[in-house]
Amino acid sequence: MKFVKKFPEIVIALAMVVMAVLQYAGGSSISNVLFHRGGSTTNELLPISTPMQTGEPFTVEMDLNLGLAGTFELNVHPDDCVTGMTVNGVVFPHTNYPGYCSWNQGFTVGSDEFKRVLGPKSSGKYHVVFEMHNNSGLGGITAALSTHGVLPAILSVAFYALLGLLVFMVGARLRIDKRLLFCFFLGLLLRVGYTQNTFYDERGHDVGGHIAYIQTIAEKHHIPGDKECWSCYHPPVYYVLSAGSWSLAKFLNASPFSFVQWLDFIFSLVALGFGLACIKALLYGNSRLIAGLLWSVWPSFLLASPRVGNDILLYAFYAVSLWGVLNYLKTSKGQFLITAVVAATLAYWTKTSGAIAFAAIGVAVLVHFVPRVFTAKPRKLEWVSIGLLVVLGGWIAFLTLTNSVVANAAGNDNTVLVTNSPGNFLYFDLQKFLTNPYIDPWHDELGRQYFWNYLAKTSLFGEFTLLNTDAGKWFACLASFCFVILVGFTMAGLWRKKWNRVDVVLVTQMLAFFVSMIALRLKYPFSCSNDFRYIVPVLLSVLPFTAEGICGDGASVKRRVCGWTAVVIFAVSASIVVLGA
Structure with a gap:
């Protein structure tokens, strides 16, 4: 009991684990996905996307397991066209749903519609078969279940209530400003809500190219050449990390697309947390709350949280680099400047625009280190950090000036000129x-x-x-x-x-x-x-x-x-x- 009183956070964390296990055990899922094409059948994970001939027919079948959910919606994005749909052996009127021949639009079927069409055959489990054909390019399908129910809702609310309590208790133990804890928790909730309801390629940029880059590293075990895929000209840091997530998903027989998405979510929390740490170093009182709140809820930052692509990791390294700069200006400790330089270098090797992070470092050296050379004796670690800055900064400046920033710009459509x-x-x-x-x-x-x-x-x-x-x-x-x-x-x-x-x-x-x-x-x-x-x-x-x-x-x-x-x-x-x- 003394241990519990001394560390109640552990009890709360265990309660959260129980809630998570219950949610997982009673959660909905799509399983047993079979892909029939050209006389062969393979077990697949959603989404399915593979090169096909124009007009080529194929079939996809899957089981819907609703768990504890009371009602649900099945969201389907066909690539490209559904020509027939059956559920538990009953023909479904797929043509009633606009988007049955559109990957971008897709269509949604609710539980009420399932019950209306199936009648007595409606149950908690559904076997769905899609007859399809490809119009051009890649062919396949993706689908997701959105479920609703009283018990899952109670478990979800309880989990996040405990999470909020845990965040504030740990924050109090670490003496973190409650205003910043509130901003972090709010940002966390918004990102969880948005990520849970966003397809891996929804509101993305060149997602197919990013996936091809990740897949090449994960499955072929090499960094692709600049022209091997649409996005392969980008530096490799993000893609190497994402390839690890992709491989882990394959090992666990889970969706690699979802694993990459949730890895991006984690990167977004790093960016959120270090951004708030920068605001803490800059502001006090209500000014700190205003800046922290806006940083946490800023919509374009929120939209990038689950997006497959190197943007969100770039934001994280930027935030870490600026945090290092601000702490160096405050303490004159070389380790913070080293942190800033290393993070800026990683930002560049995540996306070439990361070179801009060196602007803050360079100015910090000019306004803080250079005057101290004449008025005080800089520490040895400061000199080490300056040497590191000169070497890495000079190298990256050379690469930036001698390489194209957007190597695939020539492939852009003239309609965006x-x-x-x-x-x-x-x-x-x-x-x-x-x-x-x-x-x-x-x-x-x-x-x-x-x-x-x-x-x-x-x-x-x-x-x-x-x-x-x-x-x-x-x-x-x-x-x-x-x-x-x-x-x-x-x-x-x-x-x-x-x-x-x-x-x-x-x-x-x-x-x-x-x-x-x-x-x-x-x-x-x-x-x-x-x-x-x-x-x-x-x-x-x-x-x-x-x-x-x-x-x-x-x-x-x-x-x-x-x-x-x-x-x-x-x-x-x-x-x-x-x-x-």
């Missing part, structure tokens, strides 16, 4: 930004021609149309309106704050991000070249000034109330749009 006149960079169309809930790379009427319109809107919801209901459009436009207000507070924070060495580092990194985006758009004149996903970590340089603009020294009550109102409405609206997608 945009104009690069001065007006495209100097003008911001406020009317289009506020009245159009979303933006995409193809339609001028949404604002894609204007650099700042595209960058700002993709900073919210990427290039995607998310919650496309009337209410969803309202929430998206409301988030856009609050975004404009927050930009105003950011400008006020930049103007009013008395800058110190840390602020110089943040502003330099901020400018480096924005200049790199302008350069990318000028070199590759495609609308998608200035997608905000490339520079999400710039938020760690921007949000401290946003918070200072709202509740910095001398802020009036009116300014604080207006700022907090904009922050809360933005957080709620953006979260609804993303989770409702």
Whole structure:
């Protein structure tokens, strides 16, 4: 009992394990997936995607196990066309569902429809057979079960309630600011909710190329050449780590796509946690809460959490690198600068745009280390870190200047070409930004021609149309309106704050991000070249000034109330749009 009283966190963790086991035992699943093609049958894991001849027929069958669920929806994405569907031997009217011949749209069948068609043959288990044919390219299918029930809901709520309690108890033991713990827990819940309801290739970018890269490493045991797949020009760090996850899934006879997705989720928590650690080093009081809350719920950051691709690991290394820089400025300890340099190097070898992380390190050395050479005696470890910076930074600078940043740019569709006149960079169309809930790379009427319109809107919801209901459009436009207000507070924070060495580092990194985006758009004149996903970590340089603009020294009550109102409405609206997608 003394042990329990001294370490109640262990009891809570054990209770969570019990909840998780019960959820798993009573959970729903799709099993016994059989793929019939050309007279042969193989056992498969979803999703199925394989090269086929145009018009080639094939059949996929599977069992649906509902567990403790009361109701469910079966979400199906055929590649490309369902020509027949039977459930427990009963023919299903698949043509009633728009999307039965569309991989992108897909279709959903609910439990009520199963019961209506099957009648007495309806039960807790269903054997589903899809007769299909391929239209072109890859052929296959993916499907997922969304289930609902009182007992699973109770177990889920209990699990996350215990998780929240555990987070705050561990945080209290480690003396972590409760405001930051709240931000982390909120960010965790949002990411779990979004990841659970997102297909591996949903709202992604070049997912097929990323999967091919991962699969090559995992199954052929070599780093592919630049032209071996669409995404193979990227540096290998993310893909090597993901290949380990892929191989583990294969060993456990689980879906490798899901394992890679949840690995990305873990990377997103690393980025979230180290980002909050940076905010802790920069701000105090309510300013810390504002910046932490915005970092945790920022929609484009949230959208990247389960996305198959190297973006999210890049964010994690950026956050670690900036954390090292901030702690070096605070303590003058070389180990923090070494951490920053190593993380920046890994960021570059995750994605070439990671080279920008060296901007903050270089400025930190100029404003902190160089003056100390003349006024104090730097420690030996500091000199080691400077040597490491010179070697690794010089090497990466050489690689960046001598290699193409986007090696597959020539393969982009001409429909995403945009104009690069001065007006495209100097003008911001406020009317289009506020009245159009979303933006995409193809339609001028949404604002894609204007650099700042595209960058700002993709900073919210990427290039995607998310919650496309009337209410969803309202929430998206409301988030856009609050975004404009927050930009105003950011400008006020930049103007009013008395800058110190840390602020110089943040502003330099901020400018480096924005200049790199302008350069990318000028070199590759495609609308998608200035997608905000490339520079999400710039938020760690921007949000401290946003918070200072709202509740910095001398802020009036009116300014604080207006700022907090904009922050809360933005957080709620953006979260609804993303989770409702």
